[in-house]
Amino acid sequence: MAKRKLGILISGRGSNMASLVEASRTNDSPYEVVLVASDKPDAAGLEWAAERGIPIFAQSPKGMPKAEYEAAIDSALRKAGVEAIALAGYMRLLSDAFVGRWQGRIVNIHPSLLPKYKGLDTHSRALEAGDTVAGCSVHIVTEELDAGELLGQAEVPVLPGDTPHSLAVRVLEQEHLLYPRVVAEWLNRWDCSRLP
Ligand code: GAR
Numbered sequence: 001m002a003k004r005k006l007g008i009l010i011s012g013r014g015s016n017m018a019s020l021v022e023a024s025r026t027n028d029s030p031y032e033v034v035l036v037a038s039d040k041p042d043a044a045g046l047e048w049a050a051e052r053g054i055p056i057f058a059q060s061p062k063g064m065p066k067a068e069y070e071a072a073i074d075s076a077l078r079k080a081g082v083e084a085i086a087l088a089g090y091m092r093l094l095s096d097a098f099v100g101r102w103q104g105r106i107v108n109i110h111p112s113l114l115p116k117y118k119g120l121d122t123h124s125r126a127l128e129a130g131d132t133v134a135g136c137s138v139h140i141v142t143e144e145l146d147a148g149e150l151l152g153q154a155e156v157p158v159l160p161g162d163t164p165h166s167l168a169v170r171v172l173e174q175e176h177l178l179y180p181r182v183v184a185e186w187l188n189r190w191d192c193s194r195l196p
Contacts, residue, residue: 004031004187007082009073009090010038014045015172016088016109016179021054023180030187035080037073039092055080061092070098084190086183087141096143106141107186109179111171113137113153118146123164123171134158134167136175138182152182 006024008017014036021033036049041058050056057076061069077085087108099106112122114137126134135155140148154174158167 001030003029004190005034005081005083006031006086006183006187007035007037007077007080007084008033008086008088010036010043010045010088011040011091012043012045012089014043014048014088016175017045017086018048019176020086020088020180020183021049021052023184030184031084035077035082037076039069039073039090045088066095067097070095074098074101084187085141086179088179093145094141099141099143104140107138107151107183108141108146108148109175110137110139110146111168111175113155114139114146114150121164123167126158127162127164127167132158134171136171136178138179151186152178154178 006020008020010017017036023029024031024033033054035055035057036046037057037059038046039059039061041060043058046056046058057073059069059072083105085102085106087106094106110122112126113133113135117125123134133155135153137153138151139146140151142148154177156170156174
């Protein structure tokens with residue numbers, strides 16, 4: 001069966017993007033990564049992707065109306081033949097219009113056990129609350145922040161003496177395992193009728 005064409009949006013380091021790319025390079029992967037796009041032209045992940053022959057697209061939204069910026073991203077994704085989008089540390093809110101155009105075809109990884117700690121500073125908030133378990137979630141992106149259908153989660157223990165950094169490192173290790181697995185399961189469930 002033809003592989004689904006995945007586009008990945010990043011804003012920085014791109015370690016989750018790298019884990020998706022690496023997993024896609026196995027024979028039984030249901031997807032291939034056809035574009036890595038970023039709102040930050042100097043995102044480290046862009047260079048990593050380009051070095052591996054993956055087409056990249058960078059567009060800073062600075063000085064542009066949001067609709068124009070998103071139209072540029074949308075056009076790059078469509079030109080690359082993208083069928084599904086994975087957000088991987090993409091730190092910009094997508095407009096309702098953009099999400100509507102890709103309804104049900106965008107997933108995100110978030111560093112908390114949703115519905116806990118939507119938004120930013122998830123690890124500090126988990127530590128301040130005295131949680132003994134933390135983790136990460138993969139969910140469908142909807143118009144509401146970090147609130148779409150949950151596709152998978154992974155848990156880690158919170159250990160005595162943890163800082164936001166040490167907890168983030170432990171959670172990130174699980175993100176790298178969870179995201180490729182859940183994206184593959186999600187795309188394996190697609191049938192042709194889901195295509196635009
Ligand atoms: C990851 O921990 C990801 O879950 C988080 O940003 C980090 C990106 O790291 N995403 C969010 O907070 C989205 N709200 P990466 O660039 O190395 O993948």
